[in-house]
Amino acid sequence: MNLSQIICAFTLSLLTLSVVQHTKADTPILLFTNDTAENSTEATLLDTDVNIFINGITARVIVNQKFKNISTEWQEATYMFPLPENSAVDHMKLIIGERIIEADIQERQQAKKTYIAAKQSGKKTSLLEQQRPNIFTTRIANIAPGEEISVRIEYQQEVAYDKGIFQLRFPSVVGPRYTPIQTIKEAAVTIGDDGFSQILPPGSIEISPIIPPTSQDKNCITINAKINAGIELASLESSYHDIIKKKISPGLWSARLEMDDTIADRDFVLSWKPKLGQEPKAAFFQHKQGEDHYALMMLVPGDELFKEGARLPKETVFVIDTSGSMGGASIRQARLALELAVKRLSVGDFFNIIEFDSNYTSLFQKSRAVTETTKQQAMAFVRGLVADGGTEMSAALLASLNNQQSLNRVRQVIFLTDGAIGNEHYLFSIIKEKLGKTRLFTVGIGSAPNSFFMKKAAEYGRGTFTYIGKVEEVSEKMQGLFTKLSSPVLTNLKVQWPENADAEMWPEKIPDLYQGEPLMIKAKLKSPQGTVSISGQTRDNLWNTSLNFSDQEKHEGIPQLWARQKIASLQDSIYEGANSGQVKSEITALAIKHHLVSKYTSLVAVDKTPVRPQEKSLISKKVRQNLPKGWDHYKTLGYPKTALRDDLNIGIGLLLLLLSAFLMIRHRGKMVA
Amino acid sequence: MSRKKIIIGLVVAGICFFIDGIYLKAKAILGQYLLETSWQQTLDGEIHVKPWPWADTWPIAKLVHSRLNEHYIVLEGATGRTLAFAPGLLSGSARPGKSGHSIISAHRTSHFRFLQFAKIGDIFVLTDQAGIDYRYKVDDIQIVDINDTDLIANNDISRLTLITCYPFEDLSASSSKRFIVSAILENST
Structure with a gap:
C-alpha cells in the first residue's frame, strides 16, 4: 500500500x-440504544395474563405478570406498564412456584428501602410503584437462572358508562403518547421537532426498552373477562381485538381473546350494551368496612331534561393562539380544527375569529352572521395564520368576553392554545369576572404543556377541555366537542345526603353533565339508610330527584374506589393552592389505611429466606415491551444529551x-x- | 492520484472539521454574550424575552459558582438547540425559587466542563427572574448510568441538580454516563 x-x-x-x-x-x-438490540438472549421475558371480573358498574382486575430468566445469571427485572387512570391498586402477590408472598403497603421511600435491603441480602422480593396515575413499575429481584416468577397485581376500577353503553379499557402498552399529556406543577414539557419530548418532568417515569422490530420475542397477553352486568345485555363487543364470547345467562357473559399469543401492543376495549329499555338510570352499591359504609352512586339524568325550548341563535367566537410556541405541528393542528369548525357553522348563527400573539387581530370587528361569503372569508383568514411572536393572551380573552351584544344568543368561546403562559391566575380572574352567560371551551393543542391552565380555564368558563395530541386526532376530538357544544348542559349539581348519614363525598365539586353522562359519586357514610336528593339545572329546566338507599348487597371494592377518588381530588387540590406537604401526608395516611398504591405509597413483598448465594452477582435488566401499534421504532426518554462533537471535530x-x-x-x- | 490533490483535499477537510468544531464552541461562548441583554430585560420585569427573534426559549435564571468564577445565564428547556447556547433548565422541573427540584444540564465540552472541579460544600447561587438569589450547597456528587433516573426523580425537596455527560475527557458525541452535582437549598436572601 x-x-x-x-x-x-x-x-x-x-x-x-x-x-x-x-x-x-x-x-x-x-436511553436504551445499547441494551435493546444486542442482549436479547439475556433478557427476562414476560407474558401477561389478565382476568377481569365486571360486577355492575365496577370491575375487579387481576393481572398476572410472568417473568422468566432465560440467562445463566441471577437477575433483577424492572417492568413498566400502564393501568387505567382511575384504578385503585390494592394488592400484589409474589408467586414463586407454589408459594405466595403477599405484599405490604409502605410509604414510598420506606418501601424502596425494604426492597433494596431484601435484594442485597439475596432474598426474592418485588416492588410495585406508581410513576404516574396511570403508569406503574414492578421490580423483582433475585430471579435464579432459568427460573419463572409471577407477580399478581389486583385493582378495582369503575366502569365507564356513556349514552347507554358500558365500557372498560385495559391498556397494554406504555407508549410515547403518555409523555406530553401529564404536566407537573406549572411547568411544561417541551416537545422537540420530531414531536417527542426529550425530557420528562422529574418525579417521572423511565420507559422500558422497546423490542426491536427484528426480534422474535414479543410480550404476549391473554385476557379473560366475566361480565355480570346485572341487567339483560343486547351486545358485547371488543373494539380492537377478536374475542370469543359466551352468554351464560341474559345478564352474565364471558369473553376471552381469540388468539392465545396476542401481542400486547394496543389497548383492549370491551363494551357492552343493555337491552333496549333496560339501560340503568341509577345504581347504588355499598360495602361496609370497619365502622364505615362506603357507597358508589350512579345516576343518569333523563334525556328529556336536555330538550331545549325554542332554539336560540348561537354566537361562536373562536380564539386561536398564533404565538411562536404554536409553531410547527401545533399550528397545523389548530388550523385544521378551526377549518372543521367553520365548515360546521349553520346559517342563522353568528361567529367571529380572533387570533393573537403579541397583539390580537379579529376576522370581523364584531360577530357576523354565518353566510357562504363570511365562511369563505373565515377560511381564507384561517389558512393565512402563521405562528410567531409572544403570547399576550389576556387582551384576546377580554375581547372575546367583552362584546356580549345580545342576550338572546347562546354565546360560546372556543379557545385553541398550547397555554404557554405564566400568568394563569390573572387570566382566571378575567374569566370569572367577565364570563357572564358565555361558555368557554378550551382546546389544548400539540404537546399541551399547560393542561392545568386549560382544564381550570374551562372549569371557570363552565365549558369543557378537549385535548388534541396529534393531527390524526383533530377530526375525532373536534367532533366530540361539537356534540357537546350543540347540547345543553346540566350544571349546578348538588347532592344532599340525609343528616344522620354524616357523609363524606368525593368529588366534592360535581362536574357539569352532558346528555347521556352519568353522575358518579363516592361517599363514606356513618349510617347507610335514608334518602339522598339530587338537584341541578339546565338553561331551560330545573332538575330534582331523589334516591332511597337501604342495606343492599355487599359490594366489595367500593371503599378502595372511594379512597382512590379522594386521593385524586387531594392531588388536584395542590393546584388550587393547598399545602403540598399536608396533602402528601393526608394521601399517605389514606393510601396506607386502604392498602393502595399512590404517588407516595408502594407495595413491597419480601421472601423470608435468602436464596441467592452471596458470591453470585445480580444483573439488572429492564423488561422490554412492545411498541404501541402504529408507532415506529423510536428513541425514547431520559437525561438530556450533554455531549457534543466539537472537541472531536477540532x-x-x-x-x-x-x-x-x-x-x-x-x-x-x-x-x- | 496526484499528491497535490490529496493535500488540497486534506487541507479542505481539515479546515471544515476545524471550523465545525469552532462553530459549536463559538455558539456556546457567543450565546452567553447575546443572552446578557435579554437577561437584563427579564430582570426588568419582561417575561419570556426571546434572545433572538426565532428563538423558542428565553432566559430563566442565572447560575453562579464564585469559587471557580463561573457564571452562566440559564435558558428554559434542555433541548439540543437550547444547550448549544447555554445551560438549560429542564422543562417540568421546578422554576428557581419555587419549591421542588430544579434540574439544569449543559454540555460537558462547554458550559459545564467546570463541574469536574466542583466539590462537596461548594455554593451555587441561582438568581431567578425577579432578581432574587437562592443559595444551594453541594451535598452529593455522583456518576450514574443514564438508565438510573432515580436521582432526578425526587421532586419533594427544594434541590438544585446539575447534569452533564461523563467522562469529561471523552470526545464522542454520545455518552451513557452522567455526572451529577446535587445541591440543597440553604436559604433565600
Whole structure:
C-alpha cells in the first residue's frame, strides 16, 4: 500500500467516524440504544395474563405478570406498564412456584428501602410503584437462572358508562403518547421537532426498552373477562381485538381473546350494551368496612331534561393562539380544527375569529352572521395564520368576553392554545369576572404543556377541555366537542345526603353533565339508610330527584374506589393552592389505611429466606415491551444529551491539517532532492 | 492520484472539521454574550424575552459558582438547540425559587466542563427572574448510568441538580454516563 492509499483510508475512516458521531448527536435521546438490540438472549421475558371480573358498574382486575430468566445469571427485572387512570391498586402477590408472598403497603421511600435491603441480602422480593396515575413499575429481584416468577397485581376500577353503553379499557402498552399529556406543577414539557419530548418532568417515569422490530420475542397477553352486568345485555363487543364470547345467562357473559399469543401492543376495549329499555338510570352499591359504609352512586339524568325550548341563535367566537410556541405541528393542528369548525357553522348563527400573539387581530370587528361569503372569508383568514411572536393572551380573552351584544344568543368561546403562559391566575380572574352567560371551551393543542391552565380555564368558563395530541386526532376530538357544544348542559349539581348519614363525598365539586353522562359519586357514610336528593339545572329546566338507599348487597371494592377518588381530588387540590406537604401526608395516611398504591405509597413483598448465594452477582435488566401499534421504532426518554462533537471535530481538523503540512514538507523535500 | 490533490483535499477537510468544531464552541461562548441583554430585560420585569427573534426559549435564571468564577445565564428547556447556547433548565422541573427540584444540564465540552472541579460544600447561587438569589450547597456528587433516573426523580425537596455527560475527557458525541452535582437549598436572601 502506498502512502496516498494509506492517507485516503485514514481520511475516510476519520470522515466515517465523524458521520457516525453526527447521526448520534441528532437522535434526541439515548436511553436504551445499547441494551435493546444486542442482549436479547439475556433478557427476562414476560407474558401477561389478565382476568377481569365486571360486577355492575365496577370491575375487579387481576393481572398476572410472568417473568422468566432465560440467562445463566441471577437477575433483577424492572417492568413498566400502564393501568387505567382511575384504578385503585390494592394488592400484589409474589408467586414463586407454589408459594405466595403477599405484599405490604409502605410509604414510598420506606418501601424502596425494604426492597433494596431484601435484594442485597439475596432474598426474592418485588416492588410495585406508581410513576404516574396511570403508569406503574414492578421490580423483582433475585430471579435464579432459568427460573419463572409471577407477580399478581389486583385493582378495582369503575366502569365507564356513556349514552347507554358500558365500557372498560385495559391498556397494554406504555407508549410515547403518555409523555406530553401529564404536566407537573406549572411547568411544561417541551416537545422537540420530531414531536417527542426529550425530557420528562422529574418525579417521572423511565420507559422500558422497546423490542426491536427484528426480534422474535414479543410480550404476549391473554385476557379473560366475566361480565355480570346485572341487567339483560343486547351486545358485547371488543373494539380492537377478536374475542370469543359466551352468554351464560341474559345478564352474565364471558369473553376471552381469540388468539392465545396476542401481542400486547394496543389497548383492549370491551363494551357492552343493555337491552333496549333496560339501560340503568341509577345504581347504588355499598360495602361496609370497619365502622364505615362506603357507597358508589350512579345516576343518569333523563334525556328529556336536555330538550331545549325554542332554539336560540348561537354566537361562536373562536380564539386561536398564533404565538411562536404554536409553531410547527401545533399550528397545523389548530388550523385544521378551526377549518372543521367553520365548515360546521349553520346559517342563522353568528361567529367571529380572533387570533393573537403579541397583539390580537379579529376576522370581523364584531360577530357576523354565518353566510357562504363570511365562511369563505373565515377560511381564507384561517389558512393565512402563521405562528410567531409572544403570547399576550389576556387582551384576546377580554375581547372575546367583552362584546356580549345580545342576550338572546347562546354565546360560546372556543379557545385553541398550547397555554404557554405564566400568568394563569390573572387570566382566571378575567374569566370569572367577565364570563357572564358565555361558555368557554378550551382546546389544548400539540404537546399541551399547560393542561392545568386549560382544564381550570374551562372549569371557570363552565365549558369543557378537549385535548388534541396529534393531527390524526383533530377530526375525532373536534367532533366530540361539537356534540357537546350543540347540547345543553346540566350544571349546578348538588347532592344532599340525609343528616344522620354524616357523609363524606368525593368529588366534592360535581362536574357539569352532558346528555347521556352519568353522575358518579363516592361517599363514606356513618349510617347507610335514608334518602339522598339530587338537584341541578339546565338553561331551560330545573332538575330534582331523589334516591332511597337501604342495606343492599355487599359490594366489595367500593371503599378502595372511594379512597382512590379522594386521593385524586387531594392531588388536584395542590393546584388550587393547598399545602403540598399536608396533602402528601393526608394521601399517605389514606393510601396506607386502604392498602393502595399512590404517588407516595408502594407495595413491597419480601421472601423470608435468602436464596441467592452471596458470591453470585445480580444483573439488572429492564423488561422490554412492545411498541404501541402504529408507532415506529423510536428513541425514547431520559437525561438530556450533554455531549457534543466539537472537541472531536477540532481534533480531527487539526490532525488533518497537520498531516497535510507533513505531506507538503515531504513533497518539497523530494522535489529538492 | 496526484499528491497535490490529496493535500488540497486534506487541507479542505481539515479546515471544515476545524471550523465545525469552532462553530459549536463559538455558539456556546457567543450565546452567553447575546443572552446578557435579554437577561437584563427579564430582570426588568419582561417575561419570556426571546434572545433572538426565532428563538423558542428565553432566559430563566442565572447560575453562579464564585469559587471557580463561573457564571452562566440559564435558558428554559434542555433541548439540543437550547444547550448549544447555554445551560438549560429542564422543562417540568421546578422554576428557581419555587419549591421542588430544579434540574439544569449543559454540555460537558462547554458550559459545564467546570463541574469536574466542583466539590462537596461548594455554593451555587441561582438568581431567578425577579432578581432574587437562592443559595444551594453541594451535598452529593455522583456518576450514574443514564438508565438510573432515580436521582432526578425526587421532586419533594427544594434541590438544585446539575447534569452533564461523563467522562469529561471523552470526545464522542454520545455518552451513557452522567455526572451529577446535587445541591440543597440553604436559604433565600
